[in-house]
Structures are given as structure tokens and as C-alpha cells.
Amino acid sequence: GQQVMQIPQYQHVQEGEDFTTYCNSSTTLSNIQWYKQRPGGHPVFLIQLVKSGEVKKQKRLTFQFGEAKKNSSLHITATQTTDVGTYFCAGGRDMRFGAGTRLTVKP
């Protein structure tokens, strides 16, 4: 069946450094969504990508969808302590979630 893999599992950065998480699927995805979950909270929808090669930005966050629609990335520029949390990708017809990347930021 479809698998959605996410790397790295953990990332610890100094405040101000950049951060990237990658999402890879074993099959072509019709769309991919990204969510953020703060510690002790629930996932919150960030964005959806649909088109091959699509790039979207939300302030310091840049989301990309691969040309083959099998991979995606989330890049955060100049991390802040408010970026702490776990970032999940999810995609495909049955919306499989990756295991998430847990980001910690040292002030």
C-alpha cells in the first residue's frame, strides 16, 4: 500500500538557523498537505499543494511539491521559538500521514 515517509524524525536548531523537513511517497500523490502540531496540541492545517512543481510561501515557510508528485518539502527560514512543534505531511487518496519531524529550537 501507499507509504508516506518523512525525514528527519527529529531536528534541533539554534534560533535563527534554517530548517527543512522532507516527505517522500512510494506512489504519486494527487495532493499533499502539511500540518503543524505544537507540543500537547492537535494538528493544525498549514497548506495544500496540488500541482507538479508547485511552490507556496507563508511568511518564513516555503512549501514545495516535487515534479513527479512523489515528494515534498517544508523549509523554514530563520527559525524562531514559536516554530517549535511537529510537522506532518499527509497525502494521497486516503490521506496517509508521515511520522512527522519534531523541531526544537534553542533560543
Add this chain to the structure above:
Amino acid sequence: DAGITQSPRHKVTETGTPVTLRCHQTENHRYMYWYRQDPGHGLRLIHYSYGVKDTDKGEVSDGYSVSRSKTEDFLLTLESATSSQTSVYFCASTREANYGYTFGSGTRLTVV
């Protein structure tokens, strides 16, 4: 966030007992989902619903059943709770299948 609430927020139950978790949304969303979240596994789909009385299984449906008698309510039942069902359960809803999901605050279930 949209109006989606889960109850109870925390529950401790004994092995072998039935447990029902409730999800209630006030957004008139057609699609509703139950996920479980465990360390290292992300969110795994248990069951979902695409309309009143229309439900289907997800990837980890064994030992769970659901019911949706009204648009706003989606119930998850553990027929006979086991320790492996200790988890955090999230409900989600969306207007259309390819829209972003709105999640509830979760139910932390412990089976002892």
C-alpha cells in the same frame, strides 16, 4: 479553529470493557475521520465517514467500530479495549475530501 469538540478529553478504562469516544462538529462538514497517534507512527487512520451512515475502514480499523447517525456526530467505539489501544485519539473533519482537515483537541485513552 472551527467548532469540533471531542469528549471525553481523558479516560482510563480496564481491559475488556467497551469504550465510546465522541466527536461533535458544528461546521456542517461532510467528511469526518478518526485517527490514533502513537510515538513514531504519526497519525493513523482508523475509520472515516463521507456522510450520514456512510463509513469505511482505515488502515488500523481492527477492534474499532464507528457510527454516524447525524452530520455533526461521529462516534468511535472500542468494542473490547486492549492495552494496545492506549493512545491519543484525534477526530477531524473537512468540507470536501481534498480540503485541509480541522482536528479536535484529542482524547487521551489509557487501557489498564
